[in-house]
Amino acid sequence: MSNAHAPAPTTRREQILKEAARLFAERGFHGVGVDEIGAAVGISGPGLYRHFAGKDAMLAELLVGISERLLDGGRKRVAEGGESPEAVLDALIDGHIDFALDDRPLITVHDRELDRLREADRKRVRRLQREYVELWVAVVRQVHPVPSEAEARAAVHAVFGLLNSTPHLGRPGALPGRTDMSQLLHRLAVGAFGAMAGEPAAGV
Template identity: 80%
Template structure:
């Protein structure tokens, strides 16, 4: 979502408004008519695009997991052979997601269990692959860090970056997106730098 520069399609408009409303009121607190009204079409008109709310939720959660993985793979390709640049690029990409798609973080936390088993398993599989891109990048930069420790650090940083739904508009006392982005970037880099400081010198 955050990487598009052209006008969104009607389908994308529906998904964006569905994500916002689901995040604000919960999946069961929103009706099809309300989603339709938010994009200027009748509730029944939504069924030309989606089979129902369950299908919207699945596309939102599977879709963002696919986009994160695809974006991560692209960043790996673009920064091959430059571990610091790769990790910095992964951090920047996830910060963009965390700031621009905050409703999807809330949806994942609250509504993932509402997906049918096959969709939920697919989301988990995509997320594991995305996380492993980060683990490989961290270990390339800090080769003496154990794999399990690198993986724990990656998930801790995900938790940090994915805290954006709890920051209010842009966090107490922060003037806007740029300041929030700068803070998150500094904290993420600091976490991985601290991990590197724990490396034991070669014998």
């Protein structure tokens, strides 16, 4: 499994979205003006309207876009398969950890601002997220066939909660290095799924 990080923004549109996510996470959607987002990328506020209709459009593209990216990445990892279902689950976990470590502002924006989306966009995000969860549930049940489907689904949501806690863990400089943090989160996720299945913790 490739451990590639989120790609650096390469277009002006991507730069705008990255800075919008950072500012929305820091100060809230209503606490940020179009002029401030423009200043962060070196263009005038009105110049942003060549790329987006407004802040609402930026927020929708951020939240729909990351939901699509997670689902597409998950499908790719499942399609690529591996030596075993355990290897596929490891790949899914690593892919989500990359997101949790590299896109922390998006996690915050999703938690705070999802309800600000238009109903159609919000429903789209929810649908994409449900498909992503079910992708995981199918793989988890291959690795741990004993729990019920409902238990497996609850465990997947719990592991997402664990991995998506990264915005609340303190500044990056106060945390272990990226590799160590990634390995720690991976062990915790694997351990959580094992606990769901009633498996003893490593070393017990």
